Amino acid sequence: MKIALSNVFDARAQPLRWLVFAAFATMLLWSCRAFFDFGELLLELQGKSFLERGSIGASEWQCFLSRSGRIEKQQIFSKAHREFALATHGGVESTKVIFSGNVVAIVNPRTRSPSRTLEPITVVRAEDDLPGEIVSKGSVALVRSEKEFSSDIEDGWLWTVELARQLPPDAKVFLNEPSLMLYYFSTFMWYPRRVDVATQVHKISDAETFEAVFRNDPSRLEAINLESLEQKVSLLGYTHLVVREDGELKMLSLRTGGESNQQ
Amino acid sequence: MMLRELLSVLMLWAIGAAAFTLVCSELRRWTLPAKIGLSFGFGLVVLAMTLFILSLCGVIPAPWIGLVEAISLWGIVIATRRKKLPHWRPQGRGRDAIAEPGLRILECVLFLFVAGVLFVVSAVSLLEPIVEWDVIAIWALKAKVLLHEPIITSPYFNDLSKTYSHPDYPLLWPFAMAWVWSCIGSMDLVKVKVLAPALLASLLFLFFGLLRRKESRRRALFFTAVLAGIPVLLTQTSRMVTDVPLAFFVLGAFVCSYFWLESEHADDLRIAAAFAVGMLFSKNEGIGLWFILGIMVVTALATERRIKFLLPAGIWLGVVPALVTLPWFVFRLGIPKVHEDYGGKIGVVYFLNNVSRVPEVVGSSLRFFLNWEDWRIFWPLALLLLVLTLTHSLRPPTLFLFLGAVLPLLMYGYVYVITPWNLKELMEATASRLLLQIAPVWGFLFAEQVHARKLLPFD
Numbered sequence A: 001m002k003i004a005l006s007n008v009f010d011a012r013a014q015p016l017r018w019l020v021f022a023a024f025a026t027m028l029l030w031s032c033r034a035f036f037d038f039g040e041l042l043l044e045l046q047g048k049s050f051l052e053r054g055s056i057g058a059s060e061w062q063c064f065l066s067r068s069g070r071i072e073k074q075q076i077f078s079k080a081h082r083e084f085a086l087a088t089h090g091g092v093e094s095t096k097v098i099f100s101g102n103v104v105a106i107v108n109p110r111t112r113s114p115s116r117t118l119e120p121i122t123v124v125r126a127e128d129d130l131p132g133e134i135v136s137k138g139s140v141a142l143v144r145s146e147k148e149f150s151s152d153i154e155d156g157w158l159w160t161v162e163l164a165r166q167l168p169p170d171a172k173v174f175l176n177e178p179s180l181m182l183y184y185f186s187t188f189m190w191y192p193r194r195v196d197v198a199t200q201v202h203k204i205s206d207a208e209t210f211e212a213v214f215r216n217d218p219s220r221l222e223a224i225n226l227e228s229l230e231q232k233v234s235l236l237g238y239t240h241l242v243v244r245e246d247g248e249l250k251m252l253s254l255r256t257g258g259e260s261n262q263q
Numbered sequence B: 001m002m003l004r005e006l007l008s009v010l011m012l013w014a015i016g017a018a019a020f021t022l023v024c025s026e027l028r029r030w031t032l033p034a035k036i037g038l039s040f041g042f043g044l045v046v047l048a049m050t051l052f053i054l055s056l057c058g059v060i061p062a063p064w065i066g067l068v069e070a071i072s073l074w075g076i077v078i079a080t081r082r083k084k085l086p087h088w089r090p091q092g093r094g095r096d097a098i099a100e101p102g103l104r105i106l107e108c109v110l111f112l113f114v115a116g117v118l119f120v121v122s123a124v125s126l127l128e129p130i131v132e133w134d135v136i137a138i139w140a141l142k143a144k145v146l147l148h149e150p151i152i153t154s155p156y157f158n159d160l161s162k163t164y165s166h167p168d169y170p171l172l173w174p175f176a177m178a179w180v181w182s183c184i185g186s187m188d189l190v191k192v193k194v195l196a197p198a199l200l201a202s203l204l205f206l207f208f209g210l211l212r213r214k215e216s217r218r219r220a221l222f223f224t225a226v227l228a229g230i231p232v233l234l235t236q237t238s239r240m241v242t243d244v245p246l247a248f249f250v251l252g253a254f255v256c257s258y259f260w261l262e263s264e265h266a267d268d269l270r271i272a273a274a275f276a277v278g279m280l281f282s283k284n285e286g287i288g289l290w291f292i293l294g295i296m297v298v299t300a301l302a303t304e305r306r307i308k309f310l311l312p313a314g315i316w317l318g319v320v321p322a323l324v325t326l327p328w329f330v331f332r333l334g335i336p337k338v339h340e341d342y343g344g345k346i347g348v349v350y351f352l353n354n355v356s357r358v359p360e361v362v363g364s365s366l367r368f369f370l371n372w373e374d375w376r377i378f379w380p381l382a383l384l385l386l387v388l389t390l391t392h393s394l395r396p397p398t399l400f401l402f403l404g405a406v407l408p409l410l411m412y413g414y415v416y417v418i419t420p421w422n423l424k425e426l427m428e429a430t431a432s433r434l435l436l437q438i439a440p441v442w443g444f445l446f447a448e449q450v451h452a453r454k455l456l457p458f459d
Helices: A015-031 A033-045 A050-058 A071-087 A132-137 A152-166 A180-189 A207-215 A223-235 B003-023 B032-056 B063-080 B082-088 B101-125 B133-148 B160-165 B172-184 B191-212 B217-228 B231-238 B243-263 B266-282 B285-303 B307-333 B348-353 B355-369 B378-388 B398-418 B423-453
Strands: A095-100 A103-107 A115-118 A121-124 A139-143 A172-175 A194-196 A240-245 A248-253 A259-262
Touching: A015 A033, A015 B101, A015 B217, A015 B378, A033 A050, A033 B101, A033 B231, A050 A152, A071 A103, A071 A121, A071 B423, A095 A132, A152 A180, A172 A180, A180 A194, A180 A207, A180 B133, A180 B160, A223 A240, B003 B032, B003 B063, B003 B082, B003 B172, B003 B191, B003 B266, B032 B063, B032 B172, B032 B191, B032 B243, B032 B266, B032 B307, B063 B082, B063 B172, B101 B191, B101 B217, B101 B231, B133 B160, B133 B172, B172 B191, B172 B243, B172 B266, B191 B217, B191 B231, B191 B243, B191 B423, B217 B231, B217 B423, B231 B243, B231 B423, B243 B266, B243 B285, B243 B398, B243 B423, B266 B285, B266 B307, B285 B307, B285 B398, B285 B423, B348 B355, B348 B398, B355 B398, B355 B423, B378 B423, B398 B423
Parallel strands: A103 A121, A172 A194, A172 A240
Antiparallel strands: A095 A103, A095 A139, A115 A121, A240 A248, A248 A259
């Protein structure tokens, strides 16, 4: 059997077929973006160290794979990307950004309205257009692209991977930090070393039960109780303690009294 | 050096190829890509089940286990099925028409597209370490546990402080990861990702090979390219998310059952049974999908009054997968159930109590179906084809595939209605992945619908 090309491309005889073909062709053409997305990431990852590659991959601001399958993350990213492109002329100039809680305020003097909120991105003409509380409590940075944003997951991944190399094989770690992500990541990265967030076994199935563990034993969260906490967990056989001091995460060795690393 | 991780995957494939050769009485019915894809599925099922049984007996994953298994299976193949081995060779052109240069160029373009996608996804997968939240919290953690201690003595499965990692989730993918790590000799976060390109290649080979049972090479390539063009399939495979192996097994089980209903050839049924085992041992959703498969096959046979086929269907699709995975389900009974107990909430009364959630579930689902970033226009295409081929889709044999594609969607909708979690948060994290589990079956349905109504210009 021989197929004649002229029959195949006879559009008048097959309008429905062409409609279907056009729909599939559209899907395929759009799918070619995979070459750009994966290709760009490939170029970024190439030649980098293990930690740098993990850092890029874990950051939802730097790696599209981290946003895949999650609509909200994708929407927040595209809003940020769009607004940064406008504010920085496509990354040519840097623009002022104010971070306060969950709010990311981009200062763009050329924006049309004084203030536009695109949850959690806010675009303002000037800092004065922001509520005073955000300006006073927020931290300011000059940024060219959303890729410069830090990511909690990226920080947590890096910190736990780096410490996994330093922890002795028989370590037992008490994590005194109410971060579900750090608990998940450290449990995996440091396995088979045990990681606990409570001195007794409690059910931890999600963020709610995790927070309950901390809520029910608030005294150990106090920095002033650090010494007693060290004694308490040391007596229970823990060799390392993770605490946050002056805003920095630290791993304390209860054997030597030294500090392994800080974030 | 990539040698060890490559060897681990090759061993997995060799085990599967031997098992496939033993199970299949007529290898010639399958093209080489189908054989490669099916072999990977058989390999995952056979090796993971072996490692699980041995772990129950106190043995942790080690390279010698796979080696002994591969040598034993190939020994049996050579002793009993030697004459079938030449049937592994690629066959002649068969159904393929001799096309004009323009169409040959189309084939080349489609092939380059699929191969190119496979290349870039593989390259990224082999450079990026494991960083995905779910993989770290659930699947890779389990793999580390399995590699460190036999499950029979492991405290992990009863540790309430680790219930976030769902100890009751099936172990096929963690055992596959533990297997690669055991071959490498370390729990390397990058090298274990050799499984990602192997799985993607096997899925595409399987999809193409299954299509080739009924379609020309050109059309099979065309629809394989459509599948390879789904962004969320590529990203989730690269990230080693377990929904992709499940999608792979669902494709094999559903489509081979569909073939069996037409061909009545025992090979199709046996392959479907092996892939049903893979479904049950990959993710908990596999249980629901297995029920759907059973209901569909029984309904199809009953409506066509082919009562005598109910027995082989019941044995191969019901009894065999249940028996093979029985040790897992018995072991699972001993794991404290503190998470979502969907089994206890499956009743209609519970559904009716939560029926007010239905509009929210439907509304939110539309956002995911229409998400360009993850799906491009895959689901709008599905709707277009449904509209254009509705009468064909509702007639046997396409009806079977149609139900196989639609019923899982209803099941997922039902689960969202009865779930104890915050619906918005749950859908944000899971909706795209659930759709992914059945996307290859939908892709296959596309091909059947288009074929039935001759909806492509090069039909």
